[in-house]
Amino acid sequence: PTSFNPRRVRSQSSVNMGICSSSKPAIPSGMKLHILPPSANSHGCIAVVQDLGMDIEIVNAYGKTRTDEFLKMNPCHICPTLEIDSNTAIWESGAIMRYLCNIAPNGAGDKLYPNDPLKRARVDLVLDWRQTSLYPCFPAIGYGIFGVPVNTDEAKEKFNVLQDEHFNTLMDVFLKDTKFVYSDTPTIADLAVAPCLTFIKARRKFWDAVPDKVKEYHKNVLEAFPATKENFNALDGMCTGWDGEGCDAEP
16 A cells, blocks of 8 residues: 655645745736835835836826825825735835835845845844834934924934934944945845935935945945936935025034
8 A cells, every 4th residue: 555645745735725935926917006206215116116127007196195096095195005906005115115026027026135034034124123213213304395394403313313323223233244234235125224314415414424334325225226216316306405494404
């Protein structure tokens, strides 16, 4: 009689259930990425779509996020939002970038979001740090360009946090031995971090005080995604052209 082989049974069960560690989910057709052109949060998602050559329509959602149609898709009325189909959407830039890399054909997304468990964990680490520690400093510094009321004293406090804590983490930990964060090539972690640094340019003397290594990093990331230059420049122009209260304040 044929001997029982549990390994063979497990293997056959995995095949029958469609489980394969190397498989990629199918790319839904007709996806749309709803963005705000000058938004740093949108820039990473735009760059992933363009860099990976994905067939996804990029839609300017300016002035549309409170419409009934948009709210049905995304009740949180924020951009970027990835409309997967008529009944499904996801938002939050980090989630969208990870999803896009995961579904990119032929493993193309691996260069931006590595499959290697440790490399991927480090990308996730930086994405979490960006959301919880780094980004909360920027609204007080740069949201005046969007017409949001800002306070110069709060902007100074937040910039001091950047100077005393977050820039050191970026330079001495994430960029200690590599050109990009934990990597010799850019990843979605860099696309989360670098575009939002542009907000500091709204305060001219603040930007002057940014360490050269941080400025060089910012430049390197943006130059690595030339297809997204128009969007990067839109935010840069809004920041450097802002003349609101505290634009020339000392940090």
